[in-house]
Amino acid sequence: xxxxxxxxxxxxxxxxxxxxxxxxxxxxxxxxxxxxxxxxxxxxxxxxxxxxxxxxxxxxxxxxxxxxxxxxxxxxxxxxxxxxxxxxxxxxxxxxxxxxxxxxxxxxxxxxxxxxxxxxxxxxxxxxxxxxxxxxxxxxxxxxxxxxxxxxxxxxxxxxxxxxxxxxxxxxxxxxxxxxxxxxxxxxxxxxxxxxxxxxxxxxxxxxxxxxxxxxxxxxxxxxxxxxxxxxxxxxxxxxxxxxxxxxxxxxxxxxxxxxxxxxxxxxxxxxxxxxxxxxxxxxxxxxxxx
Numbered sequence: 001x002x003x004x005x006x007x008x009x010x011x012x013x014x015x016x017x018x019x020x021x022x023x024x025x026x027x028x029x030x031x032x033x034x035x036x037x038x039x040x041x042x043x044x045x046x047x048x049x050x051x052x053x054x055x056x057x058x059x060x061x062x063x064x065x066x067x068x069x070x071x072x073x074x075x076x077x078x079x080x081x082x083x084x085x086x087x088x089x090x091x092x093x094x095x096x097x098x099x100x101x102x103x104x105x106x107x108x109x110x111x112x113x114x115x116x117x118x119x120x121x122x123x124x125x126x127x128x129x130x131x132x133x134x135x136x137x138x139x140x141x142x143x144x145x146x147x148x149x150x151x152x153x154x155x156x157x158x159x160x161x162x163x164x165x166x167x168x169x170x171x172x173x174x175x176x177x178x179x180x181x182x183x184x185x186x187x188x189x190x191x192x193x194x195x196x197x198x199x200x201x202x203x204x205x206x207x208x209x210x211x212x213x214x215x216x217x218x219x220x221x222x223x224x225x226x227x228x229x230x231x232x233x234x235x236x237x238x239x240x241x242x243x244x245x246x247x248x249x250x251x252x253x254x255x256x257x258x259x260x261x262x263x264x265x266x267x268x269x270x271x272x273x274x275x276x277x278x279x280x281x282x283x284x285x286x287x288x289x290x291x
Contacts, residue, residue, distance in 0.1 A: 001182075001205045004029045004039070005175050008216050008249050010209050011035045015202050020124070023050040027116060027123040030062055043067055043168045052143055054150030056123060059113040065154060067168045074155045079148045091159065093152070098145055105142035112143065177249045182212050188256040218269075219248040225275035226282060243282065 002022055004012040012033045014025060026048055030039050041063040048066050057064040068074045080086075080093035087093055102109070115121045130140040157164055185208050223246060230240055 001209075002029065003175075003178070003182075003209070004033065004042075005178050006035075006037045006039060008174050008178055008247075009037065010178060010213055011037050011039070013205060013209050015198070015205055021050070022047040023053060024124040024127050025122075026053055027056045027060075030057065031060060031116070031119070041065060043171050045069075045172065050127070051147050052123070052127065053147070054154070055109075055143060055147045056113065056116055058150060059117060064150070065157075065164065065168055067172050068155065068158060071155065071158050075159065078155060079152045081149075091156075095148075097149055101138075102142050102146050105139050108139040109142060109146065112139070174249075177247060178212065181215065181249055181251055182208055184251060185211050185256065215251055215254060216248050219250060221269075221271050222275045222278055223248055225271055226279050229275070229279060 002014045002016050002025055003010050012029050012035070014029060016022065016025060023044075026042070026044065030042060033039060039062060042057065043065050045067055046069055049068075053066075054064050075091055076094060078091070078093040079095050079097050081097050081099070084093055084096060112126060116123060116126065130136045130143070189208075227240070227243065230243060
């Protein structure tokens, strides 16, 4: 299950085979996001990297900022726009960008990007065609060369901007926390969320995603209610900043097993009552009424 997560919330998901590379579906995952959450910047691990993602995502105004495991090694493959002799600092480029190669295939590059934007083809199909037909060799080389420009800029930003590296690490932690929650759901309902056919596997995957999003929404509503009370009570900003570190993806207070009768509840959750219970507990650790 390949999942697109926006601050803990899974906004899109796709079943891919074990022989399929994750990075080849990244563009399609973002472009086919049907939620109200707009994606303007996306990160991922090394499996999200390929030689096209910087270019394709730039075409839809999405900043691609992948988490590169070994920045030192990536810095050894930097590309430059000027002769290599012009660079005398500690960080030196390895290769000069072939601008003419990109310009000569300008029409082909535009056609590829337009076919993605108009959804005439998927990213995985385009990559498959580029790699399987010799007549696309020049176009593929131009796209890879164009992509190298964006990747070099990103590597330099990682070296220079510590805040960017922290933000990427934080986003990756959110992703891993979501995956842990989903694994716990699948483990609890082992034998329920599985199937022998592709359609059954897709239904099971999206059912687990729905439960995970429900838990996150439940936690978020309670935390938001407590947060609003803290602001209304005039709690100091330092305490509020500490409170906001509480993750809405926690599930230790959730019971995934058993049978429950919700007929008498009329489908209405008393968020205020639950938030008051949490507020009473939080006051013991974060703030008091006289602060």
